[in-house]
Amino acid sequence: MTHVPQIKVAAAYIRGGTSKGVFFRLQDLPAAVRTPGAARDAFLMRVIGSPDPYGKQTDGMGGATSSTSKTVILSKSGKPDHDVDYLFGQVSIDKAFIDWSGNCGNLSAAVGPFAISGGLVDASRIPQDGTAIVRIWQANIGKTIIAHVPITNGAVQETGDFELDGVTFPAAELRLEFMDPAAEEEGAGGSMFPTGNVADDLEVPGVGTLRATMINAGIPTIFVNATDIGYTGTELQDAINGDAKALAMFETIRAHGALRMGLIQHLDEAAQRQHTPKVAFVAKPADYVSSSGKRVAAGDIDLLVRALSMGKLHHAMMGTAAVAIGAAAAIPGTLVNLAAGGGDRHAVCFGHPSGTLKVGAQASQEGGEWSIVKAIMSRSARVLMEGWVRVPGDAF
Known part of the structure; x- marks a missing residue:
């Protein structure tokens, strides 16, 4: 042989x-x-x-x-x-x-x-x-x-x-600047908000009608409110990744959001597009203990965010999703902005399962269309x- x-x-x-x-x-x-x-x-x-x-x-x-x-x-x-x-x-x-x-x-x-x-x-x-x-x-x-x-x-x-x-x-x-990060996704028309709105009602069969912000910035991301799906926003990986029913719910939300954003033409296409879009849920600040045992105080953060990647809750936060968070936080009326307290924001510090992360973004509006000049964060x-x-x- x-x-x-x-x-x-x-x-x-x-x-x-x-x-x-x-x-x-x-x-x-x-x-x-x-x-x-x-x-x-x-x-x-x-x-x-x-x-x-x-x-x-x-x-x-x-x-x-x-x-x-x-x-x-x-x-x-x-x-x-x-x-x-x-x-x-x-x-x-x-x-x-x-x-x-x-x-x-x-x-x-x-x-x-x-x-x-x-x-x-x-x-x-x-x-x-x-x-x-x-x-x-x-x-x-x-x-x-x-x-x-x-x-x-x-x-x-x-x-x-x-x-x-x-x-x-x-x-x-090491500092990164993501320039004009609105993703030019096929079917999304290059718009940061492919639905034309900073927040929409998203109908998800078997789950309900969820308020959602669907944004193309950094990476296409669907944001929903934690309370609307039975969570607090302080969850760690074990609370979700071992729950097959919860993971199936998030995948259903992701598929219907992708369809609404024009990223796919048929629901069954979502299975071959696992990396995008992401699904994340947000909540107002609350105290919690991170996965490392570090205590995160509500007073030290602007909001809570948990995000899923490739069908599982991420142990921290994807960098591209952090760009989406920063971009959405800078635009009044998005679910991210509202969870952070609303108003004009140039940076937010959010709590994720492993701790906290600060991300900044410069937003501008022209002719009713929002754009992000750049998003900034530090990594290593x-x-x-x-x-x-x-x-x-x-x-x-």
Whole structure:
């Protein structure tokens, strides 16, 4: 019997924000994988260890959660005034597909550092000490992200004292600016509010008619009130992820919201679009104890937010959903804005299962249409391992 040997491909395993992923330079990928298609998807799934009916991704680099089942491909950008093109793939854990429909805001924090270390940013743009500005083209959604990367002795600084709830150890602070983050989704007409309203009544069979804010900013997101679905907004993962009935309810809300937003044309399409839209529920501030045992006081936050990613309650907050939260909070009348107390807001600090996060956004209104100039947040990133990943030569 002939055995196909493994091949090795240069890669890095990096934490960005509260996520982890396998990063590749486009030029290092096998020739058949350098263009979108079945070979690329098969290769990346094999790297991560999907599809895995056991749900563990034991035979791959994935960590069996939505925040650790991720891949990134970077290349020098051909776009004017951009340094690097960033393509993100959310790998399904138990099914054979990769969702390319959105960005990962958390891994966005690792793009600038990896691009610098990988020689994808012109050396003249990197100071000996200070901050390197990396101009990123987010290829999934066609948007610009500006990363402010700390540099010490001509190299990316990864260690520091910046603490990010949801990440155990401190690291160097890295600021991200998501420029004009309203997602230009097919069927949504490029509008930040595809329904034309900052809040709507969303009919969800088997659940009821829910007040909802459906927004395309950072990532398409459906916000509902926690109390309308029987929650307080202080829930941790175990309260929801072990409840099959609750997860089915959230998926129903997600599917009907996607249809209302014009992201899908038929309800059954939602199953093949797990990464977007997200579903989140909001509530006014309340005291709670985070997953790490840290006490979060109502007086220290503006509102509570819990969000689901790939069918499960997220352990912290997706970076792109944080952009949506900041954008919605800046616009009067959205459910996020109302939960935060209403009025004009340029930044909010919200409570999530792992603690708190502050995000800012600059909103403007012209001709009745709202837009977000940019959303700003701080994250951190750290290379965990670099070298080569190996996959069987016939895996793709």
